[in-house]
Amino acid sequence: METTKLREWLENGGAEGLSWLQLEDFPDTGRGVKTLRPLKSGDIVLTIPGSFLWTVDAAFDDPILGPIISSVKPPLSVEDTLAVFLLFIKSRIERYEGRQAHVKLLPTSYTTSVCFTDEELEICSGSSLYHITKQLKQQIRDDYLQLLNNLFSKHPDLFPLEKFTQNDYMWALCAIWSRGMDFQLPGKQFRCIAPFADMLNHSPDVQLCHTYNPQSDSLQILAGKDYTIGEQVFINYGSVPNNRLLRLYGFVLPNNPYDTYDLVLTTHPLAPLYAQKVTLLESAGLQVNATFPLTLSDPLPLDVLRYLRIQRLSSSEISTVEAKRGARNIVSARNEAEILKALIEACESLLDGFSVPLEKLEANIASSVYQKSDNKWAAAHVSIGEQKIIKMTLQKTRELLALVICAQCGKANENNKRCGRCRRVEFYSEILLELFKRNYN
Known part of the structure; x- marks a missing residue:
């Protein structure tokens, strides 16, 4: 009617x-x-x-x-x-x-x-x-x-x-x-x-x-x-x-290729060298309080690394950056190791914060513990999508860290092909320069 x-x-x-x-x-x-x-x-x-x-x-x-x-x-x-x-x-x-x-x-x-x-x-x-x-x-x-x-x-x-x-x-x-x-x-x-x-x-x-x-x-x-x-x-x-x-329309798409996880990064005003770092962030086109969408196709965007590098710069590294703006060798192995370790800890903490781990969610869906298309089923798919992305971010970050630190002693030594502590030959300087040559464009 x-x-x-x-x-x-x-x-x-x-x-x-x-x-x-x-x-x-x-x-x-x-x-x-x-x-x-x-x-x-x-x-x-x-x-x-x-x-x-x-x-x-x-x-x-x-x-x-x-x-x-x-x-x-x-x-x-x-x-x-x-x-x-x-x-x-x-x-x-x-x-x-x-x-x-x-x-x-x-x-x-x-x-x-x-x-x-x-x-x-x-x-x-x-x-x-x-x-x-x-x-x-x-x-x-x-x-x-x-x-x-x-x-x-x-x-x-x-x-x-x-x-x-x-x-x-x-x-x-x-x-x-x-x-x-x-x-x-x-x-x-x-x-x-x-x-x-x-x-x-x-x-x-x-x-x-x-x-x-x-x-x-x-x-x-x-x-x-x-x-x-x-x-x-x-x-x-x-x-x-x-x-x-799910937030706006009330449904989900299993295995949604457009799933994202929004990573929020911020720098506290009381952080060391805050004013200088804000200037560097702005010159790199980044906001102090920034949100970066992590996706299945790009789980670790370059801008996340760029932000974290600036956030963790030491006073001597800031001086180098300011003196050699645009130079290819501004990436510090010390700085890179620090931000990658911090990002690994952050990803692990994020995954620990999910109430139901990825594997259990997938098992509950497969065994119909969550009935198809009901609210729990939909919530599970949201959690699965975000956890998958964070796991991919974690994996990629670990792979990058393996390129930066010495495999024998676990230390990052600047601008040497050979680790100064264990004398093991490493190639992280060339890798860093090649991977991150577009920093601070």
């Missing part, structure tokens, strides 16, 4: 493509959209006029809601504006039949990580997702209290508190995160939810195929590949790692 109302509302307003698209439940993805006719890659699948989009402008243009939210101080964020807009329409009993038909088709619950129980979230304890989700849950509580004090409690006739609870607010946020589309327009970031188009599921195997045209004020979905009759039509959210897929 609601699907029929939504179709009629959209088609009467000029939406195109609904006649050959149909909502259906698929075994692997749940509800999605299938095509009733063949499609070629690049064909226009669906066009939604801008007047039907859920946007900040649409919220402010509403004759009832707009004047109220425009007077809120401090101004509402984009997410809060859209969340209030969704809940306002959901709470009304008249005037908004088209939008209400869309709201009634939205899931009643979500599987994004903020909706996990503590037990479910604990499966990925130690992952970046775990810490971000904990912070998000607290932020949701704080933001809701601000909305309650600055908006809801001041206008109880428009925002009945039994329909604007914290759980309702979190539901609306999850709808925005999982169904919203972002576009970079000249001078601004544009976020919207497009009715019916938001029912399309993600696949990394199709081309990016959703676009917004500000001239025609319309959102279009293009076919990201060829489709036959009855196939599910997908869109592509981009190269998204599992920790972000």
Whole structure:
């Protein structure tokens, strides 16, 4: 019934493509959209006029809601504006039949990580997702209290508190995160939810195929590949790692090639030679408080090593760097050994911080201890992806350290082919120069 109302509302307003698209439940993805006719890659699948989009402008243009939210101080964020807009329409009993038909088709619950129980979230304890989700849950509580004090409690006739609870607010946020589309327009970031188009599921195997045209004020979905009759039509959210897929969209992709682990590096203002090191970091194009994505294809980015080398420079090494800026021999074997050892310790500590080791997670998935597609299963895949990357980082760091230190005595001796302590021939100077000749470009 609601699907029929939504179709009629959209088609009467000029939406195109609904006649050959149909909502259906698929075994692997749940509800999605299938095509009733063949499609070629690049064909226009669906066009939604801008007047039907859920946007900040649409919220402010509403004759009832707009004047109220425009007077809120401090101004509402984009997410809060859209969340209030969704809940306002959901709470009304008249005037908004088209939008209400869309709201009634939205899931009643979500599987994004903020909706996990503590037990479910604990499966990925130690992952970046775990810490971000904990912070998000607290932020949701704080933001809701601000909305309650600055908006809801001041206008109880428009925002009945039994329909604007914290759980309702979190539901609306999850709808925005999982169904919203972002576009970079000249001078601004544009976020919207497009009715019916938001029912399309993600696949990394199709081309990016959703676009917004500000001239025609319309959102279009293009076919990201060829489709036959009855196939599910997908869109592509981009190269998204599992920790972000689960946080925003509520699902994961096993063996996701885009998995990442965000390594955070910072230098304390009280650290020795802080001012000089900040100058060197900035000259190398690096921030003092920096986040480096470690990936399966690049588990140890050069910028991580560049940052750590500067962070661990001694006063004499800084003088050498400043005197020989751009010289190929600014890499110190002492410095290199120190940063690689520190990085090994950091990786080992990170791996120890995961509540469930990689091998046990994989065994639990293989033996169906975690049921496929449930929350624990999804959390396990996030943890597996991040642990694999950190293990690869650890392995690569150990390999580099073996090139720097003497295999006999374990010491790093500067600029010698032969270790001064054990007289064993080593070649780390030439290796370092070749590997790191692009330092501080």
